[in-house]
Amino acid sequence: MSERFINPAISAVPPSAIRKFFDTASTMKDAISLGVGEPDFVTPFPMRNAAIDSLLDGETQYTTNYGIMPLREEISRYLKERFHVGYNPHSEVLVTVGASEAIDIALRAILSPGDEVLIPEPCYISYQACTRFAGGVPVQVHTMAKDAFELDAKDLESCITPHSKVILLSYPSNPTGAVLPREKLEAVARVAMKHDLFVICDEIYSELTYDGFSQVSMASLPGMWERTMTISGFSKAFAMTGFRLGYLCAPKAFTSAAAKIHQYTIMCASRQSQVAAWYALKRGRETGYEDIARMRESYNQRRRLMLKAFRDMGLECFEPKGAFYMFPSISKTGLSSDTFCDRLLQEKAVVCVPGSAFGDSGKGHIRCCYATGTDRLREAFERIAAFLETI
């Protein structure tokens, strides 16, 4: 019965490979999870309070489709000050329900059926699926551990066909933690201009970089602003995942195309989330982004701890300079990343996400999130080390 009615294009997209780990892990009591994709900080109190105040003030109505003006103004100012990209808050900033919605409507606004989207892999799980939902064709561009998972412009160029339309770029990367240095980003920009491609940049982790690496925004490079959509949000840097708030910025024509979809499907993001996010940016600006600096330093300490632990265990692991993930290779165990994670969960109650969930390039790796208390991390390292002994 269902076969007759469900859209075959949707049926063809497999469910997220993360799902089955979730189902098993949630039944285990003493499991330690390195499988999360969010900060272990609670949203700083002032932002929570801003949302509460907004409710107490009776702000329970719709907002404009694009989002409340004070928030758009702060976003515009923030991107200018922190990442040197200018967007007009009146027409080039769209507030969305998380960066997730922004990715979806960005792809839908740009793609026609059959258009190809070049996606460096391993990558966030929704890129291929959203591309397909939008009628596009995802094209994998492999990146490798030996290159610190940095996208090589030549590899990118070799995947271009007459149908190529978009490069979907996301650095710092989930799941690898890789960053893309300026010169490599510039090389990607040259390819985009040479082949007249559009770039969708998911910069959700751009505040979380370490050891002096500073993120360069694609849209800040000469000639790129015109052909780039910048997507980001409040989940990671501001520890506001449950607020579901993100944004999409691009030249007016692109923003209004995306806004059209947003207008008909979402109408507007939650008003309280918008107020909390507005306050997050205002407070950040006034305090020199001290909340972010504090959280970043804490992640960095744990990043070093995890890197050393994996290397001490004899697992090959490149040093990630961004996000809060580590992506060690488990290929020397002879197990597939899926089997490795399955057995690690069953035998030692530690949750990691198999690299294969993030595309073929992730095979032989596992994603481990270090945004967890150091006590729990130490316990997890002991369990993983003990597990490795048994293989």
Add this chain to the structure above:
Amino acid sequence: MNGTKQQILEILSEDCRTPLEQIATMTGQSLVEVAQHIEELERDQIILRYRPIINWDKAERQRVEAMIEVRVTPQRDFGFDAVAKRIYRFSEVKSLYLMSGNYDLLILVEAPTLKELAQFVSERLSPLETVTGTATSFVLKRYKQDGVVFEDSGEDNRLAVSP
């Protein structure tokens, strides 16, 4: 103070039993450097002591705690410091602060029984010639101390796996 020392203080204030090697890894310093930093912090009396936070109610030890607001007459040439010194020498005094506002000193005292605590106030503290008045409030329950919530479930509200 340099940034590394600040980081070390943060880590130790969270858990003062963090192994040196782990602190070294977390701060990106060598073991020797970390040990030296800590030695300096101790020498400069920035780190004074390493102590656990104990929920004494669970440890079944009888004790009574009170906050005492004290009004005093500051002494010529010594201000409040000399009075404070007189008071903090009593072993019952666990903490002592000079305050702004309606009174001068705030004392946290601890004694095995209510009677002994009352004796401290009436026989030792009040008779001091510089003390002009006291107001004692007993601690009924401790919910949080030094940033630690006593009956926190410590639950992680995050999903075990998320993308």
